[in-house]
Amino acid sequence: MNNKAKGVVAELAVAHELARRGFGVAWPVGDNEQYDLIVTSLSGKLYRVQVKSAKRNRQNSYRVGFVKGVGGTREPYSTQDTEVLVVRLPYDEDYPDLSAPGYYVIPVSETQISKGVFYPPGKGRYPQWVCKYEEYRDNWGVLK
Numbered sequence: 001m002n003n004k005a006k007g008v009v010a011e012l013a014v015a016h017e018l019a020r021r022g023f024g025v026a027w028p029v030g031d032n033e034q035y036d037l038i039v040t041s042l043s044g045k046l047y048r049v050q051v052k053s054a055k056r057n058r059q060n061s062y063r064v065g066f067v068k069g070v071g072g073t074r075e076p077y078s079t080q081d082t083e084v085l086v087v088r089l090p091y092d093e094d095y096p097d098l099s100a101p102g103y104y105v106i107p108v109s110e111t112q113i114s115k116g117v118f119y120p121p122g123k124g125r126y127p128q129w130v131c132k133y134e135e136y137r138d139n140w141g142v143l144k
Contacts, residue, residue: 010053010088011036017088017103021140034068034081041143048082049143050108054118056094062118064089066111077108084142085111087133091120098123104133105142 001009015025015037024040035048054062064087067074077085089102098120110133118131136142 006053006055007051011051013101014049014051014086014088014103018143023140023143034077039084039143043144045144047084047143049084049086050077050082052085052087054087054089056090060120060123062089062120063115064118065115067114074114076112076114079108082108084108087116087118089118089120091123095120095123103138103140104136105139106133106136107142110136 018025018037018039022042026038026040028035028038033048034050036051037049039047039049041047052064052066054064056062065074066076066085068077068081085104085106085108087102087104087106089104091098091102092100102118102120104118116131116133118133119129121137
């Protein structure tokens with residue numbers, strides 16, 4: 001599966017998780033926006049959401065790019081582009097004893113770097129390590 005197809009799978013999985021939790025989900029027409037989904041929160045507020053995903057690397061961590069565009073100048077997302085990044089990591093596919101993927105719901109204002117490193121809970125090269133964004137794992141309350 002190529003990267004575009006993997007991105008579509010991640011978007012659909014995030015949309016499913018959002019709908020399962022009672023959020024409204026819509027897609028922008030075309031592929032020209034800096035966000036993947038339009039989410040209606042339970043309070044009725046609209047959010048532009050960019051979905052990110054990654055595969056497990058040799059260090060048993062996941063590196064996720066927080067930059068827009070492919071090639072050329074790779075600038076971090078800003079609040080002009082999107083309000084929230086949702087990172088979906090396939091923990092359940094990579095580790096038989098983990099029963100669910102990891103979802104990190106991160107305000108874009110917290111990601112002013114080019115990439116984040118994520119560690120599956122209790123796994124990886126150093127199982128005690130916790131990623132910088134751990135407080136946002138399953139934190140769907142960001143979408144108030």
